[in-house]
Amino acid sequence: MKIDPKNPANLSAQIAKSIRDSIINGDLIVDERLPSESELADQFDVSRPTVREALKRLAAQNLIRTQRGATGGAFVRRLRYQDAYAQHVTTSTLLLSMNDVTFETACEARFTLERACAPLSAKRRSAQQVATMRAEIQRQEQADLSDEHFCDSDVAFHRALVDGAKNPVLSYQLAGAVEAMQPLMNMITFSQRNREIIVGLHTRIANSIEAHNAASIDEALEELASYTLKLGRAALAARANRSKDAIA
Amino acid sequence: MKIDPKNPANLSAQIAKSIRDSIINGDLIVDERLPSESELADQFDVSRPTVREALKRLAAQNLIRTQRGATGGAFVRRLRYQDAYAQHVTTSTLLLSMNDVTFETACEARFTLERACAPLSAKRRSAQQVATMRAEIQRQEQADLSDEHFCDSDVAFHRALVDGAKNPVLSYQLAGAVEAMQPLMNMITFSQRNREIIVGLHTRIANSIEAHNAASIDEALEELASYTLKLGRAALAARANRSKDAIA
DNA sequence: AATTTTCATTTGTCTGACATTTATGATTTG
DNA sequence: CAAATCATAAATGTCAGACAAATGAAAATT
Known part of the structure; x- marks a missing residue:
């Protein structure tokens, strides 16, 4: 889940794709919590704004939901009819x-x-x-x-x-x-x-x-x-x- | 195109919705260029990263494409089959x-x-x-x-x-x-x-x-x-x- | 024991900066 | 004069650091 070539064109798109693939092939299941934005930034070796752009892409497709607060974070969202x-x-x-x-x-x-x-x-x-x-x-x-x-x-x-x-x-x-x-x-x-x-x-x-x-x-x-x-x-x-x- | 209540919850989602509606109802037509990120930030009275998150949402739905450079920017994208x-x-x-x-x-x-x-x-x-x-x-x-x-x-x-x-x-x-x-x-x-x-x-x-x-x-x-x-x-x-x- | 307070964590947002790409126009050169 | 080269400006892409707000859990107090 940390594959990213040094092709510095569209990092947020690549990160979104990586996470999306993990959801589709079942590595991330419904209601599972993703790592925090800071952790993702470290994992992918990018800044937090870049991670956030990626997460917003996924949110636009209803694939994740986010929650603020101590136990908050981004969660895989059950796609509803x-x-x-x-x-x-x-x-x-x-x-x-x-x-x-x-x-x-x-x-x-x-x-x-x-x-x-x-x-x-x-x-x-x-x-x-x-x-x-x-x-x-x-x-x-x-x-x-x-x-x-x-x-x-x-x-x-x-x-x-x-x-x-x-x-x-x-x-x-x-x-x-x-x-x-x-x-x-x-x-x-x-x-x-x-x-x-x-x-x-x-x-x-x-x-x-x-x-x-x-x-x-x-x-x-x-x-x-x-x-x-x-x-x-x-x-x-x-x-x-x-x-x-x-x-x- | 600058409607935004001071509900400070999900600004980028609201901005994305505002632009999306403009595309759907025809105020923005195919290949039309959106204002630059800085201009949008001024119009909506938010920061550029927030505008960018909104644009990434739209990009995830294939509604816009972005182009770098002097005459670059975000353009309404023709949705293809x-x-x-x-x-x-x-x-x-x-x-x-x-x-x-x-x-x-x-x-x-x-x-x-x-x-x-x-x-x-x-x-x-x-x-x-x-x-x-x-x-x-x-x-x-x-x-x-x-x-x-x-x-x-x-x-x-x-x-x-x-x-x-x-x-x-x-x-x-x-x-x-x-x-x-x-x-x-x-x-x-x-x-x-x-x-x-x-x-x-x-x-x-x-x-x-x-x-x-x-x-x-x-x-x-x-x-x-x-x-x-x-x-x-x-x-x-x-x-x-x-x-x-x-x-x- | 119950309630309140404090605190740490996480997302949401902002500011400012630098890198990269790209068209345009000025400059230089043949 | 024409063509090639270079500088410039504008725009997106990315980064770093900061603060605000929400939220749950632990600690302190009653």
């Missing part, structure tokens, strides 16, 4: 916004993943889950609901669908699809969409979930996918027309 | 190792996601992709291949299957499933498995991909899933027996 979930959503959002992803690509990825969950969700659905979905549908029916809140409710609805599979690993893997891609789509299509159509499809999905009817959910999701795709194309076409007008 | 992919794999690996995920749960998540990709992959498969899959199968047939290399090849095979969908967003979302969960399964099942059975199923998948036969891929993947599940249960049973013997 909640943290990983949030991290995944942030990364997915940035990835989409920085990388010219076509609407088609994002739409396809999202619905492919969501449709994969639906059969499990149909099989294992709980009364609680159905109630959540129906409550969100009710919110979506309110005409005075802002576009932003409609989007939030839309996300909550689809998240309930995914969580209905009762598989936390699956929910985590789909976090990006539901919470990053769907707001993106909402942002693009909100001016074109008809809320009634969407609410209608959501209602069909909720009914089918309640009836444990996987095939029917898949049908509704496919319709929702093609409707979304149509909206996206219309929105892009409208935008293209506007720029043409602007030029002319 | 490759970086997000690696990050996702690391997080998934840690999440699995730290959270008592049952074999059933991981197995279900992985195959659910992979089977969702298969139809797209069957439709869009390229000669290149089929060649990659066949090459990995050939490697897997070598009797003297170590378990570790067999696992690597297994991952490469399934990654080719997923990438065959030609949807980079999908590939990214599935990174955790392929590159974190599958090695975990290999590690659990390697003592019990019969390589010939796995190679046989891989061959069926490759053939079906080449023939654009989605239904046949799904069948083979389902068999692979149930075989893997059987192996996992056997391995866990064997382990339970060993501990019972150890006690007796």
Whole structure:
């Protein structure tokens, strides 16, 4: 745990990597205390600020937590679903916004993943889950609901669908699809969409979930996918027309 | 961009959050240069080491890159698929190792996601992709291949299957499933498995991909899933027996 | 025995300094 | 005049030492 070539470029990155590797391969286990900053500085033969920069890198990845005081220090942190979930959503959002992803690509990825969950969700659905979905549908029916809140409710609805599979690993893997891609789509299509159509499809999905009817959910999701795709194309076409007008 | 309550707890975390938010909501765009460390220290009214700790947090998330020299500084970094992919794999690996995920749960998540990709992959498969899959199968047939290399090849095979969908967003979302969960399964099942059975199923998948036969891929993947599940249960049973013997 | 005080340890932060890298512009040279 | 060289300034990377704040444990007191 004290490997550091005299390559004097990015010491804090190297130290962070060294500690991270120790966590990943199990040399450091959950809740284990790392040596104090001064001890680490001695071990790696660097100054304390450099060690601190390394520790902050690890803290940014939720790999350690720090505690002040006599028995304080840096401790290996148990990575929780909640943290990983949030991290995944942030990364997915940035990835989409920085990388010219076509609407088609994002739409396809999202619905492919969501449709994969639906059969499990149909099989294992709980009364609680159905109630959540129906409550969100009710919110979506309110005409005075802002576009932003409609989007939030839309996300909550689809998240309930995914969580209905009762598989936390699956929910985590789909976090990006539901919470990053769907707001993106909402942002693009909100001016074109008809809320009634969407609410209608959501209602069909909720009914089918309640009836444990996987095939029917898949049908509704496919319709929702093609409707979304149509909206996206219309929105892009409208935008293209506007720029043409602007030029002319 | 200079909001900081006098809550003197984790200044560097607050500063990092402030800058991160500016990136996410678009106030700072890709390749834009941040103020120098000294300027940031003035703006936030903290010292330079504190600013540096904040910047290291952002660097750990691949949100900025730094450059030394006269025209150097910290620049907003375009998050690339490759970086997000690696990050996702690391997080998934840690999440699995730290959270008592049952074999059933991981197995279900992985195959659910992979089977969702298969139809797209069957439709869009390229000669290149089929060649990659066949090459990995050939490697897997070598009797003297170590378990570790067999696992690597297994991952490469399934990654080719997923990438065959030609949807980079999908590939990214599935990174955790392929590159974190599958090695975990290999590690659990390697003592019990019969390589010939796995190679046989891989061959069926490759053939079906080449023939654009989605239904046949799904069948083979389902068999692979149930075989893997059987192996996992056997391995866990064997382990339970060993501990019972150890006690007796 | 219970409470209070003291103390040592550790993280959080600051100040100031020097080293290193790198683009720019001035200087020197062919 | 053009080209190469050198000095300079700006920025990050690193270091040393210091103090503040939090915190638990041991010591002292009631």
